Amino acid sequence: MLANSAINPAKNCIRNACISTERLCRLATTNGVGHSSAMDLIDQAKKAAACAAVNNHVKDHCRLGVGSGSTIVFAVERLAERVKEEKLQVTCVPTSFQAKQLIVENGLTLSDLERTPELDVAIDGADEVDSGLTCIKGGGGCLTQEKIVAANANTFIVIADYRKQSSDLGINWTKGIPIEVIPMAYRPVIKTIQTKFGGSPELRMAKAKAGPVVTDNGNFILDWKFDKNPEKWDTVNRELMMIPGVVDTGLFINMAKRAYFGMADGSVQIQDP
DSSP: EEEEEETTTTTEEEEOOOOHHHHHHHHHTTOTTTHHHHHHHHHHHHHHHHHHHHHHOOOOTTEEEESSSSSHHHHHHHHHHHHHHTTOOOOEEESSSHHHHHHHHHHEEOOOTTTOOOOEEEEOSSEOOOTTTOOEEEEOHHHHHHHHHTTTTTEEEEEEEEGOOOOTTTTOOOOOOOEEEEGGHHHHHHHHHHHHHHHHHEOOOOOSSSSSSTTTTEEEEEEEEEEOOOSOOOHHHHHHHHHHTTEEEEOSSSSSSSSEEOOOOOOOEEEEO
């Protein structure tokens, strides 16, 4: 269900918020700086969503799962501000090396699932979110840890900019569904996916080094570009997980309780399942 209102964190008021990508491009061009202005608006949208989620869901003595990615940077910065200003006690469990570094650099309390196995809230970004809050995650390569942390939280919250909001998966995010695999099994897994589901699963190659991307777990990632949107993603996910060598998938189904989408005008649109 999509809320009919939007939150502007700066003014703490509620109002509608919609802006098209076409209008965004016009705004960027009008500002005279082209691409940089478009990126500034995207960062503002990410920050608005992140701040709204942290403001609404992080309380004193909160055990918080901290996701990965560019939007999470703004969430951790806002969390650090609140901890300092309100003297909050918050324990943070990271989903990746990046998240761990953000927690440490911002002076927050670091923990892990061994010491803090149950979390109150987990906040994370997404590559795409459909109308039912099914998410594609893993563009940054941390999908398995992200899913583990989200599954151990009482409430899982997604934060993203307006580009990630979609009616169906695969419309806005066209890079495919990330699938983490054991290195020795990547070729058989590719063959099985092609035979069973079709589409184009490809080994994700690194850009800063020769060879494939290696996850924090020492595994490879396949990006599966599917031919068509299936009726039941949960069935597809179960069948993918049964393939020997698959560690986990970037499909987050029936996990998110709420999504915050930052809009290009600085407001935030809230979406519930």
